Amino acid sequence: MAKKSRIKIDWLCNDGRSNPAPGTVKIAKCGVCGKQMNVKRNVLGATSWVESVGHGKHRHDRFTCPNINEDWHKRIYRLKTDVYQEEINNCDPIGLEKMRQAAEKEILELLEVHAVR
Numbered sequence: 387m388a389k390k391s392r393i394k395i396d397w398l399c400n401d402g403r404s405n406p407a408p409g410t411v412k413i414a415k416c417g418v419c420g421k422q423m424n425v426k427r428n429v430l431g432a433t434s435w436v437e438s439v440g441h442g443k444h445r446h447d448r449f450t451c452p453n454i455n456e457d458w459h460k461r462i463y464r465l466k467t468d469v470y471q472e473e474i475n476n477c478d479p480i481g482l483e484k485m486r487q488a489a490e491k492e493i494l495e496l497l498e499v500h501a502v503r
């Protein structure tokens with residue numbers, strides 16, 4: 387059997403940002419590195435590109451991972467979205483599994499180095 391890592395990868399989680407309705411979420415963890423995210427409560431602003439272009443605003447809590455601008459953090463998110471894209475488009479399950487394993491290996495290595503918990 388394959389060795390189980392102590393870090394579980396959540397493939398479909400937030401990218402280090404989350405904007406729930408005010409007061410609905412107490413603490414949020416980063417979907418990339420697992421750190422507890424910083425929060426600003428009751429922010430008035432846009433939460434999406436579409437909203438910002440349309441000058442829309444609404445109140446929300448703004449969670450942000452303290453590591454969001456780190457290169458390794460962006461790399462992990464990139465790896466995850468690549469696998470996700472492949473999952474949607476791919477008709478070759480073996481290729482997908484190989485890609486997922488390679489991505490998982492790199493993600494775990496990055497986490498071991500940068501986000502030791």
Ligand SMILES: [Zn+2]
Nearest residue numbers: 416418419451
């Ligand atoms: Zn993070």
